[in-house]
Amino acid sequence: MSAHPAVDTTEHSHPGAREYIQIGVVLTAITALEVAVYYLHPLRPVLPPILIALSAVKFALVVMFYMHLKFDNRLFTSMFLFGLVTAAFTALVFLGLFGYVHVAGAA
Amino acid sequence: MWAFLGSDCMFFGALIIAFLVYRAKWIGHPTPQDVFDIPYTSVSAFALLMSSLAMVLALAAIQRGDMRRLKIWLLVVAGLGLVFVGGQVYEFTSFGAEGLNLSTNTGGTTFFVLTGFHGTHVTLGIVWLLSLFVMASQGKLSQARSLDVEIAGLYWHFVDIVWIIIFTVVYLIPV
Numbered sequence: 001m002s003a004h005p006a007v008d009t010t011e012h013s014h015p016g017a018r019e020y021i022q023i024g025v026v027l028t029a030i031t032a033l034e035v036a037v038y039y040l041h042p043l044r045p046v047l048p049p050i051l052i053a054l055s056a057v058k059f060a061l062v063v064m065f066y067m068h069l070k071f072d073n074r075l076f077t078s079m080f081l082f083g084l085v086t087a088a089f090t091a092l093v094f095l096g097l098f099g100y101v102h103v104a105g106a107a
Numbered sequence: 108m109w110a111f112l113g114s115d116c117m118f119f120g121a122l123i124i125a126f127l128v129y130r131a132k133w134i135g136h137p138t139p140q141d142v143f144d145i146p147y148t149s150v151s152a153f154a155l156l157m158s159s160l161a162m163v164l165a166l167a168a169i170q171r172g173d174m175r176r177l178k179i180w181l182l183v184v185a186g187l188g189l190v191f192v193g194g195q196v197y198e199f200t201s202f203g204a205e206g207l208n209l210s211t212n213t214g215g216t217t218f219f220v221l222t223g224f225h226g227t228h229v230t231l232g233i234v235w236l237l238s239l240f241v242m243a244s245q246g247k248l249s250q251a252r253s254l255d256v257e258i259a260g261l262y263w264h265f266v267d268i269v270w271i272i273i274f275t276v277v278y279l280i281p282v
Contacts, residue, residue, distance in 0.1 A: 017167050024160035031156060035149045038279050048280045055275035058156075059268050066163050067264045068257075076109040083113025087120025094124045098131070 014068050023065050030058050108258050112265050115228075119269050122224060123276060126217040130282060133214045142205045143278055144198070151194040152274045155229070158187035159267040162260045172250040174243055181240040181256075184263065188233040191270075195226045218277070225273060228266045235259050 015023075034054050037043055043050065064070035069077050130139065165180030199219070202208070209219045239259055242248040248255065 020163045079109040083116035087116045
């Protein structure tokens with residue numbers, strides 16, 4: 001055993017083929033669930049939050065594992081998140097302006 | 108590439124916002140819900156999702172120096188991309204036949220611009236992947252150049268995650 005602890009590098013090894021396939025199975029299952037939920041009429045009132053949550057999980061799985069953002073340098077995460085957060089913030093502002101998002105305290 | 112993808116997030120974000128705003132002000136028929144064929148679009152979405160899996164398997168192949176599998180997986184990714192684009196062309200044609208086209212109303216314009224730009228991204232990705240396949244076939248792509256495949260893969264996964272959002276927000280969430 002080494003007397004010195006291993007140096008913690010920012011980048012780590014990528015997943016292997018087995019992990020990629022496991023994630024593919026999960027992505028397929030979530031897609032099937034999304035379509036199934038779409039046809040369940042009793043869930044219509046809560047459909048948007050359920051679908052957004054499911055697609056967010058798919059989005060995160062692809063970005064973290066297939067795009068390797070979980071294992072890569074944090075600078076890449078920052079660059080991507082900057083664009084993503086800016087787009088999401090702009091969306092909320094515009095949808096709020098047009099009255100589709102109710103802002104707490106707004107008239 | 109990450110800087111480009113970050114900027115492309117803002118680009119698609121603007122197109123999605125425009126569609127959502129104008130969908131709520133939709134005038135006349137057909138509406139998107141009248142013409143959408145969810146089972147059909149689900150199959151297209153599934154094809155694109157599986158192409159992402161094939162893409163990481165192509166990357167894993169070149170990283171271990173398996174050029175034969177790299178070429179197979181690149182062809183699978185491009186093939187699934189073609190299935191998606193072909194499905195979109197069919198979808199656009201059938202929407203047009205039902206009276207929904209680029210000039211139907213502003214909602215129709217934003218729908219076709221959003222999904223059309225995404226389809227253009229997929230088409231460019233297919234050209235990129237086929238170029239890598241040709242390079243690999245000519246022996247110009249080696250294990251040492253796996254970064255070329257990784258960068259193409261980042262772009263490809265990006266068009267996949269954009270479709271994850273479009274499929275949910277545009278197709279599945281009712282007005």
